[in-house]
Amino acid sequence: NAGVTQTPKFQVLKTGQSMTLQCAQDMNHNSMYWYRQDPGMGLRLIYYSASEGTTDKGEVPNGYNVSRLNKREFSLRLESAAPSQTSVYFCASSMQGDTEAFFGQGTRLTVV
Amino acid sequence: AQRVTQPEKLLSVFKGAPVELKCNYSYSGSPELFWYVQYSRQRLQLLLRHISRESIKGFTADLNKGETSFHLKKPFAQEEDSAMYYCALNRHGGSQGNLIFGKGTKLSVKP
Numbered sequence: 001n002a003g004v005t006q007t008p009k010f011q012v013l014k015t016g017q018s019m020t021l022q023c024a025q026d027m028n029h030n031s032m033y034w035y036r037q038d039p040g041m042g043l044r045l046i047y048y049s050a051s052e053g054t055t056d057k058g059e060v061p062n063g064y065n066v067s068r069l070n071k072r073e074f075s076l077r078l079e080s081a082a083p084s085q086t087s088v089y090f091c092a093s094s095m096q097g098d099t100e101a102f103f104g105q106g107t108r109l110t111v112v
Numbered sequence: 113a114q115r116v117t118q119p120e121k122l123l124s125v126f127k128g129a130p131v132e133l134k135c136n137y138s139y140s141g142s143p144e145l146f147w148y149v150q151y152s153r154q155r156l157q158l159l160l161r162h163i164s165r166e167s168i169k170g171f172t173a174d175l176n177k178g179e180t181s182f183h184l185k186k187p188f189a190q191e192e193d194s195a196m197y198y199c200a201l202n203r204h205g206g207s208q209g210n211l212i213f214g215k216g217t218k219l220s221v222k223p
Contacts, residue, residue, distance in 0.1 A: 031210070041215060100158045103156040
């Protein structure tokens with residue numbers, strides 16, 4: 001049982017480049033989330049999807065877009081990467097908003 | 113505004129000493145609160161939630177609505193408790209909510 005799988009694990013981008021972070025879960029969860037983790041800032045919610053077909057902004061959505069491709073997959077896109085987006089990105093899923101969230105292993109992104 | 117505050121970035125104790133990791137929240141309504149833990153090189157995982165009122169790995173947390181707090185306690189710390197601890201609040205509440213986290217407290221248990 002893989003749980004929540006994120007790809008890639010590491011990525012270095014140049015300023016202005018674009019990329020998509022992939023996330024997939026095999027637990028038949030309805031809700032999925034993208035967080036970024038920065039030193040001293042904890043985890044901040046970027047976007048979430050309460051159910052298939054819906055997405056909503058979190059605390060720090062600027063510079064990002066998301067797609068809930070199907071119930072399993074929730075991708076995060078950086079259209080024009082900036083150094084301020086250097087961070088560790090975590091995808092998570094839960095059956096619904098008030099149940100346990102399961103996290104991926106994280107993607108360490110560096111924008112130079 | 114909905115907010116979770118963990119005032120301590122780092123908490124260092126000796127093995128066998130009591131531990132209290134502080135968490136305060138701001139939320140209008142009935143809060144749903146959680147503690148998540150991230151051990152070194154492991155994924156973030158749920159430690160406990162207030163609604164279940166359970167003890168996990170010797171940790172307990174009581175919701176105090178009067179003080180808007182949800183502090184995590186353990187009477188006797190162990191070295192394996194060393195980790196990053198995050199307090200989290202279900203924003204919006206209910207099944208359509210989502211988690212917002214505090215900034216985290218790094219617990220270091222010394223031998």
